[in-house]
Amino acid sequence: MGAAYGLRVLRRACDAVLTLVLTITGLLAVTFALSSLSPIDPAIRLVGDHASADSYQQARRDLGLDQSWPVQFERYVGHALHGDFGVSTSTGQRVRDDLEGVFPATVELATIAMLVSAAVGLGFGLVGAWRRGGLIDALIRLLSLAGNSVPIFWLGLLSLYLFYAHLHWAAGPGRLDDAFEYSIDRVTGFVLIDTWRSGVPGAFSNAIAHLALPVLVLTANTIGNIARMTRAALLGEIAQEYVIVARAKGAGEARVMLAHILPNAAGTVLTVFGLSYARLLEGAVLTETVFAWPGIGRYLTTALFAADTPAILGATLVIGVCFVVLNRCTDLLIRAVDPRIL
Amino acid sequence: MAAEVPGTLVVAQSLDDVVSLDPAEGFELSSVQAFTSLYQRLVQSDPDRPGALRATLASDWKSGADGHSLVFTLRPGAVFSSGNALRPEDVVFSLQRAVRLNRSPAFILNELGWTAGNVDRFLVRIDDLHVGIRWPARVGSAFVLNVLSATVASIVDEQEVARHLVAGDAGNGWLHTHSAGSGPFRIRRYIPHEALVMDANPQAPLGAPLLKTVVIKNVADAASRRLLVEVGDADIARDLGPDQIAALRGKPDLQVLEYPSASLHYLLFNTANRANPVLGNPALWQAARWLIDYQGIAEQLLKRQYIVHQAFLAQGFPGALDTTPYHLDVAKARAILANAGIAPGTVIKLDVFNQPPFNEIAQSLQATFSQAGIRLQILPAVASEVYGKTRARTEEAVWLYWIPDYYDAHSTASAFAMNREDGTQSIAWRAGWHIPELSALTAAAVEEQDPAARAHLYEEIQTQVQRDSPFVIALQERAQLVMRNHVHGYRQGLTADMVYYDRVTR
């Protein structure tokens, strides 16, 4: 019994790893194809339109563009396996260093937005399911739906205008005021941690002030799904037998909700959390543009416009891995929490 | 409002175009702008007297008798920001590496006939204070001085760079993100696509700057830049749209500054495009000159961010032709087209950059051209894509802008009025315009030593281009920026690199 079980676990682990590898390779191949097919010529982007034909050819050689595609791809994968992701043509730095700089910025933003969305979304879903059909339910649903349906760049600009320009409640674009930006050591890349550790007065609260608006905008967009799915899952559970039994036994509404229904709905809820987090990590490209947030979404867009293949591949790799890993973790979590699924 | 740091100037602009801060490599608008603050050349444009050169790292120079050489006397006591003294070796090193690295701006030095193979023959250290420069190309010394005032000829601190060399890259890797110059500022930190932080260099020849720090922040979105300067988190905002600037005029804390700029907008027809033969018909080019709503675009659409200018040397450039014989006249255009037998309903594809103000200008063109029966199909695309098409000569019509590469008429003349038919991709070549006599005239102009005669030649060349070419030069940019009132002493010149922070105080 033990051996068979162990073998199954091992087999599942191998499956997972194989899927991961295949997915990443597939993603890289498609991205590489698209990037290579792009009519944007990275050599022109690099040397500019006025450069001599000689400089242009030299740039093409330096970028390895004179090789055939399979050779280029093979070279890339070979280097990547050694941790060398090449040099970005638009920043001139190693892609690896670039990513180390931009990835924490997006992770920090996405994580905080996720935590706030999860808390508020869960709350909305709970209240909505509890007071089903009432005015509060309708209001909550409308608000969260609206948040989900609004173009995020529009919301971002409007909130910048209202809360930053008019009311001065929140700070402006960027992660920190210039007074702090260049005097804080970037140790972890997470601005909250770095400002806390630095001990510079006012830096930490400034970081929060800058985080406020982008988090608000991202949250508004994400709450909708979470609230809706939570509510649906809870409603699905409410109609089940064990709830009737619990109520018959005299348990109060709150207890029924929190101790019985929520754990069983956890499976669906966690799936939504996982999916929403993955989507937030996808770079929140437009949000990062409006708020001048130096994250991986903006890095990727800049790279796309410059046909900067090493940067595109590196950023896609990071995002893709996160996606897949997150999905896997969500799956595992669901299995752990919900005993009905095997 | 954000915390203010005394002595620090914050500039909000887009830094996304920067490829490298090595003066031998960087050639983008934001890069060359930075070079003026970080590096110095032997001679530079005088910020207070446009068109004149000011001795900077050279204190004097003498022309050689053969007309193909110059001897420069270096400024005594000049030091780099590292403390190293300026030596002739630095001059030789800087110019040689720029030619040998052969990156984007190298073509400027190639105009002197310098190549990677021969450049060491033409740069000579004469003694501790003198350096000799020779050139094989048939160009005059006035031209050479102008070339040496370009940012690619920035003098780099050889000894400092030697400490950061990596196998044969002449310091290019390190200079990507660090500076080793003698300019009024030096790089404290450069984070690509985020910010450039420059500290004052108190030892700068020609005087220390008045500010302690300049922070150039990358804010990609114009609306955000406008907000930053309005709220006070930025002291200067660049590249705002015409409507945003109009809205900010009259705000109590802000001033709108306008500087003439050498950036020209023009329409180009690719006469070599076989797929659409109407493009090769000079009547089309003639008609097009009467089909652009110059005034409407400059005054109303782009709210005076542009002026009407119809010759290839920008107003303010020595020798510029300021006559504007063309205006919107649909009836005239229709007559020209009818006479030439160009039927109404002709379709022409127009490539434009998919960013402001190009898409607005394109749509205005679409409206006016359609009144004469020409249907313009607008194809917006990213800049490098559009340039790629012109290099491959697959475009039909393009709306482009031109900025001179260095402060000499030849830079623009060799583009618009010269087609050497040898593969050199000048603008005339990209339009497939065959002009052997005009090219010869342009070549004679750059060789001419007498300034008055030279100016006269360029006037003649401009007139011909204005009258006969497949280009319609239409607008000249007026650079506008918004500055908070407490900022003083800012100066800006005609070309992209002429941005001066050294006299700024706040």
Added chain:
Amino acid sequence: MSGAPRLLASADVRIGVSVLGMALLAALAAPWIAPFDPIAQDIGHRLSPPTLTHLLGTDGLGRDILSRLIYGTRPTFGLIALVAALTVPIGLTVGIVAGYCGGWLERLLMGITDIVMAFPTLVLALAFVGVMGPGLTNCALALALTGWPAYARLARTETLHMRSSDYLAAAEMHGIVGVRLLWGHVLPSCVPAMQIRLALDLAAIILAAAGLGFLGFGISPPTPEWGAMIADGSKVIFDQWWVAASPGAAILSLSLAFNLLADGLRDAGDPFHG
């Protein structure tokens, strides 16, 4: 209650359908309803605020915003129709075939589905449009490229459910096999989940297309398209807010309508599902 009556009883569905209906009507009747020609420029009256002549004001080139808004429904509907026509058939086919055939084919198809699902949507759409050029068809293709996996997954789940049920076994015993079986029996069971998913997706696609238009990859000017209109309006948003406000509100309404529709369908359908 069953089917349509139950659906229409839901307030969500009613609101969603009416908004969509109005938008569709606007798209079809645009030449008759719109007060002005959407591409007629009037530079003398650019950026004028809402007045009685121009109910929603004019944009940067003096074009009437209300007319552009009305005409803008056309590319929007064209786009979502195209995307739906691409993603749903491909996704359902892949999912049903995978679920029915099982074995290595299922693993292969589901593997591909997983891989495509791992692609970041907007980014890949950007890359695709960057390669193929801007335009309505390319936008639609770009968004469809990453949209079909969801349908494949749900179709496969449905098919697996049915495989283990008696319903299919009974049909097979009657001699209904192969494509007829899949088309006539398996496919219909996918429809409820597919409808909800589609409504949700279309809400997201409208936003994604607006995003692409905002970044400059939408339809060529001067055809009015809401995303591009917001891009134009965002430059002057702080002074002439109406230029970006109305297309933003239009996008919001349409997307909201689809979301409401999806919600209503889900509530009206089997609440234990999906």
